[in-house]
Amino acid sequence: MNWLKQIFSRRRVYHELSDEIRQHLDEKIEELVAAGMSKKEAIAAARREFGNVTQVERDGREVWRWPSMEDFLSDFRFAARVLRKNPGFTAVAVLTLALGIGANAALFSVIDAVLLRPLPFHDPGGLVAVHSVDLKDANQGGEISYPAFLDWRSRTHSFEAMSVWSTMGFTYTGGEQPESVTGAMVSANLFSLLGVAPALGRSFTPDEDNPANDELPVIVSYEFWQSHFGGDPGVLGRALTLDNQEFSVVGVMPPRFQFPVQRERVEMWITIARDLQGKSALAAQRGVSYLQVIARRKPGVEISQAQSDVLLVQDQLNRQYPENRPRGANINSESDQIAGAMRPVLLILLGAVGFVLLIACANVASLLLARSTVRQREFTLRAALGASRWTIIRQLLTESLLLAMTGGVLGLLLAHWATGALVAMAPQTLARTSEIALDYRVLAFAFLVALVTGVLFGLAPAIQASRFDLNHVLGENGRGSSAERGGVRLRSLLVASQLAIAFVLLTGAGLLLRSFHHLQHVNPGFRADHVLTFLLDVPSHRHPGAQRAIFVQQILQSTRALPGVKSASAVFGLPLSETQSVFTAAEIEGHPVPPSQRPRVGFRIIESDYFHTMGIPLLQGRTFTARDEQGGPPLAIVNETLARQMFKGENPIGHRIKPSISFGESDEAPLREIVGVTADVKSGSIGGKTVPEIYAPQTPTDFIGEMTVVVRTMNDPEALVPAMRSLVSSLDKDLPLRQVKTLDQYVSGSISAPRFDALLLGIFAALAFVLTTIGLYGVISYSVVQRTREMGIRIALGAQPGSISRMVMREGSLLTLSGVGAGLLFSLFAVRLLRGLLFGTGEIDPATFIAVPLLLMAVALVASYIPARRATQVDPIIALRCE
Amino acid sequence: MKNSAQRDLFPGALEMMILRTLKRQPLHGYALVQHIKRTSDDLLQIEEGSLYPALQRLLKEELVKAEWGISSTNRRVRIYKLTAAGAKHLERQVSSFEKMLEGITRVLARGES
Numbered sequence: 001m002n003w004l005k006q007i008f009s010r011r012r013v014y015h016e017l018s019d020e021i022r023q024h025l026d027e028k029i030e031e032l033v034a035a036g037m038s039k040k041e042a043i044a045a046a047r048r049e050f051g052n053v054t055q056v057e058r059d060g061r062e063v064w065r066w067p068s069m070e071d072f073l074s075d076f077r078f079a080a081r082v083l084r085k086n087p088g089f090t091a092v093a094v095l096t097l098a099l100g101i102g103a104n105a106a107l108f109s110v111i112d113a114v115l116l117r118p119l120p121f122h123d124p125g126g127l128v129a130v131h132s133v134d135l136k137d138a139n140q141g142g143e144i145s146y147p148a149f150l151d152w153r154s155r156t157h158s159f160e161a162m163s164v165w166s167t168m169g170f171t172y173t174g175g176e177q178p179e180s181v182t183g184a185m186v187s188a189n190l191f192s193l194l195g196v197a198p199a200l201g202r203s204f205t206p207d208e209d210n211p212a213n214d215e216l217p218v219i220v221s222y223e224f225w226q227s228h229f230g231g232d233p234g235v236l237g238r239a240l241t242l243d244n245q246e247f248s249v250v251g252v253m254p255p256r257f258q259f260p261v262q263r264e265r266v267e268m269w270i271t272i273a274r275d276l277q278g279k280s281a282l283a284a285q286r287g288v289s290y291l292q293v294i295a296r297r298k299p300g301v302e303i304s305q306a307q308s309d310v311l312l313v314q315d316q317l318n319r320q321y322p323e324n325r326p327r328g329a330n331i332n333s334e335s336d337q338i339a340g341a342m343r344p345v346l347l348i349l350l351g352a353v354g355f356v357l358l359i360a361c362a363n364v365a366s367l368l369l370a371r372s373t374v375r376q377r378e379f380t381l382r383a384a385l386g387a388s389r390w391t392i393i394r395q396l397l398t399e400s401l402l403l404a405m406t407g408g409v410l411g412l413l414l415a416h417w418a419t420g421a422l423v424a425m426a427p428q429t430l431a432r433t434s435e436i437a438l439d440y441r442v443l444a445f446a447f448l449v450a451l452v453t454g455v456l457f458g459l460a461p462a463i464q465a466s467r468f469d470l471n472h473v474l475g476e477n478g479r480g481s482s483a484e485r486g487g488v489r490l491r492s493l494l495v496a497s498q499l500a501i502a503f504v505l506l507t508g509a510g511l512l513l514r515s516f517h518h519l520q521h522v523n524p525g526f527r528a529d530h531v532l533t534f535l536l537d538v539p540s541h542r543h544p545g546a547q548r549a550i551f552v553q554q555i556l557q558s559t560r561a562l563p564g565v566k567s568a569s570a571v572f573g574l575p576l577s578e579t580q581s582v583f584t585a586a587e588i589e590g591h592p593v594p595p596s597q598r599p600r601v602g603f604r605i606i607e608s609d610y611f612h613t614m615g616i617p618l619l620q621g622r623t624f625t626a627r628d629e630q631g632g633p634p635l636a637i638v639n640e641t642l643a644r645q646m647f648k649g650e651n652p653i654g655h656r657i658k659p660s661i662s663f664g665e666s667d668e669a670p671l672r673e674i675v676g677v678t679a680d681v682k683s684g685s686i687g688g689k690t691v692p693e694i695y696a697p698q699t700p701t702d703f704i705g706e707m708t709v710v711v712r713t714m715n716d717p718e719a720l721v722p723a724m725r726s727l728v729s730s731l732d733k734d735l736p737l738r739q740v741k742t743l744d745q746y747v748s749g750s751i752s753a754p755r756f757d758a759l760l761l762g763i764f765a766a767l768a769f770v771l772t773t774i775g776l777y778g779v780i781s782y783s784v785v786q787r788t789r790e791m792g793i794r795i796a797l798g799a800q801p802g803s804i805s806r807m808v809m810r811e812g813s814l815l816t817l818s819g820v821g822a823g824l825l826f827s828l829f830a831v832r833l834l835r836g837l838l839f840g841t842g843e844i845d846p847a848t849f850i851a852v853p854l855l856l857m858a859v860a861l862v863a864s865y866i867p868a869r870r871a872t873q874v875d876p877i878i879a880l881r882c883e
Numbered sequence: 884m885k886n887s888a889q890r891d892l893f894p895g896a897l898e899m900m901i902l903r904t905l906k907r908q909p910l911h912g913y914a915l916v917q918h919i920k921r922t923s924d925d926l927l928q929i930e931e932g933s934l935y936p937a938l939q940r941l942l943k944e945e946l947v948k949a950e951w952g953i954s955s956t957n958r959r960v961r962i963y964k965l966t967a968a969g970a971k972h973l974e975r976q977v978s979s980f981e982k983m984l985e986g987i988t989r990v991l992a993r994g995e996s
Contacts (some may be wrong), residue, residue: 013939017939018963020935023959023960023961027958027960028911048932049930049931051931051933055932056932057935059935060936060939062936064943611979766887
């Protein structure tokens with residue numbers, strides 16, 4: 001513990017040393033005086049004999065120190081003092097860095113959760129998503145029918161295990177209120193495939209894939225168990241009523257377990273057995289593709305091998321069942337599947353935010369360069385007192401690192417706030433958002449970024465500052481030295497690069513904003529304002545047969561009577577919703593087409609007031625009437641696209657069309673007479689293509705349980721929600737309203753991803769733009785200050801103010817032009833990255849490519865005009881007296 | 884500065900001389916340096932100041948200890964004393980120095996003949 005004692009007693013030791021040296025000198029002087037010297041001579045002689053007192057004291061102290069650690073500490077203390085003494089400079093630098101580092105940390109926390117962290121399953125690398133692809137229509141599907149899946153599972157050899165899954169909304173009755181919960185229907189082996197065991201109870205057994213006589217099993221999430229059963233272990237064996245069917249709880253999953261990995265929480269899992277019950281069970285039909293597939297590769301089997309394995313089996317199936325449309329197969333790793341469409345966007349944004357940080361670095365480096373010119377005398381003095389070049393570089397780097405670290409800490413605070421905002425506005429396609437957190441990985445990332453940043457912006461100015469010629473600087477009074485001119489050159493280079501980077505970001509943001517603007521002005525084909533929608537899953541056992549349609553009619557009639565309601569209707573397959581429509585094949589009477597050649601069409605069932613309520617114009621013929629809903633010959637209304645594609649100019653009214661969908665007892669799909677043609681609507685997404693679509697009237701026989709009620713209101717549609725709830729509850733107390741949303745919300749949800757992209761890139765570009773402007777202004781005005789004397793001389797010699805300001809402006813323009821030129825070049829390459837994200841505009845959008853350089857040049861002009869004006873106001877007398 | 888004119892001491896030489904001097908009697912800094920200068924008949928020109936860092940090193944390694952006291956000229960001074968460890972260290976240093984000196988002398992003598 002001796003060293004510890006030494007550290008604490010050090011101040012005393014130093015003090016004693018100084019004391020002792022003073023005593024020594026006194027004694028010597030006294031002795032010399034006694035020998036006959038004058039006092040003055042004696043002092044000089046004593047000092048001469050002794051040597052450099054300061055040096056001796058320092059050497060003596062150094063004995064007690066730990067050199068590197070303490071050098072660092074003293075550098076650090078000194079740096080802190082320097083920064084404290086320049087609060088303006090420090091604030092600007094720290095804030096700039098905080099913005100840069102904070103933006104990076106926030107984005108990294110998203111990317112880490114969404115792209116980098118392995119999925120929370122056993123050996124996630126082996127998991128793959130297997131898609132069944134419609135060979136005729138690559139945009140559709142990915143889902144498979146259960147019989148086809150069973151063939152895949154039994155005939156392929158590349159997989160250890162294969163499961164189906166499909167998310168669904170359940171109506172859970174058993175609490176005080178009917179409640180809609182999100183669940184998933186899965187194969188019994190799913191949990192063993194994922195390698196996650198229940199925290200309580202058991203997993204499904206293999207035979208639970210088959211319908212049984214007793215209750216079907218259900219496994220619930222830990223969170224559902226906590227919120228609905230208070231974490232009671234006695235939950236096992238309890239009955240759960242879902243969609244009016246009883247399930248028996250067999251297990252509880254561990255906390256935070258989530259499958260499928262998606263934005264919305266999944267609360268419970270049942271087996272495929274539910275869809276195998278009854279006569280025309282959904283999962284028993286080879287033509288009904290509605291299931292997703294996840295599988296685990298056998299060790300050593302590559303994705304490509306697995307894919308050809310599945311393709312081979314699918315080929316056999318295509319030949320075996322020619323009545324179905326031919327399908328292919330496609331395999332992705334599960335992590336790619338989940339990151340999906342967000343990966344390229346996030347990487348582009350990461351690039352953008354990295355550039356913002358570079359610009360921030362350049363700004364701070366530029367500030368430091370300016371300051372190091374001012375501090376030249378300080379460095380020179382220190383060098384004269386014996387500081388080595390390395391000592392000065394070390395000191396300046398310590399200052400930079402201190403700045404960067406302070407900026408980093410502040411940046412993390414910003415990131416904490418920004419991450420919340422990011423998650424809030426993230427589109428649904430961004431999965432795993434619940435895993436986003438400022439954890440140690442983000443902290444480590446931010447620390448590393450700050451460290452690299454500090455060295456990046458600090459090194460060049462430090463080297464620049466330490467490179468001077470002692471005699472020259474001291475002799476020249478520190479003006480116009482070569483180091484200074486070098487500094488100006490370096491700063492100009494920095495500013496030109498900043499301009500180039502800002503150009504690229506602004507161009508990208510401009511393109512995305514224009515795309516978003518185009519999307520916002522796409523006509524969806526219906527009037528989205530003032531419409532409330534909600535889903536009713538009408539249970540068939542309480543409203544059997546024809547009662548279901550009558551029940552919906554009752555609700556609609558009561559709704560129309562509510563104050564503030566203009567009209568109300570119902571539809572199976574609301575555009576832009578998750579159940580946008582079902583797809584089926586169709587053929588026209590008299591034009592037989594083999595099944596595999598039939599075009600795919602969207603199919604909706606509507607109540608007669610649907611077009612009126614939605615504001616979809618009728619182009620030809622008539623809409624359905626109340627009488628059509630009583631039954632009678634099957635009817636259809638088609639959209640414009642179908643009329644154009646399938647009838648090719650012929651009038652479709654009066655023709656009969658057969659969408660391959662049958663209802664009720666009959667196995668044969670009916671021929672439907674076309675009575676009208678309506679305008680197209682955007683069904684899948686606002687930016688997507690319109691597809692051929694068929695509308696059929698709801699009749700007692702032609703009815704699907706999941707109807708979406710649409711209500712057009714006079715005022716705020718959301719104000720109607722309580723009235724609707726009590727209305728539905730008064731007619732059926734166990735029926736919850738699901739997915740209560742306005743039509744406007746569906747529209748804006750459909751463009752939430754482009755909005756997210758445009759907004760983020762826009763923010764980053766704006767940051768880059770502002771920082772660059774500040775940088776440019778700083779460089780120009782600094783160079784004016786540097787040249788005050790020159791300006792003074794010029795004015796004294798009769799230069800006109802105009803020529804002086806022109807000279808300064810020329811400097812600014814030169815910088816701007818070179819930066820903008822370089823930016824233009826880079827942009828031409830960089831915009832290619834955005835190819836997949838654009839809508840309604842090309843990569844080389846003339847408006848963007850004209851606006852961005854104009855904007856940058858205009859701002860640059862202003863940024864150099866202010867200093868230029870100041871230059872003309874230089875008073876020659878003062879400027880020259882400065883010497 | 885007359886560093887260039889100074890006959891350089893090898894590392895540790897000053898320390899060795901300090902220890903040797905203190906072995907005879909405890910002294911304070913000024914007396915110590917005067918003694919060394921006098922004994923060497925001013926052959927060794929030592930900057931007086933250079934004594935102090937050397938003393939600090941010896942203090943840190945606990946080869947000497949110091950106490951404040953009153954000098955013969957009635958001054959408050961720090962008097963240095965050899966410790967047991969210091970005595971042992973001196974012995975080792977002197978013997979290794981003597982070996983080195985003998986080696987050097989032999990080489991020099993061989994060179995003359």
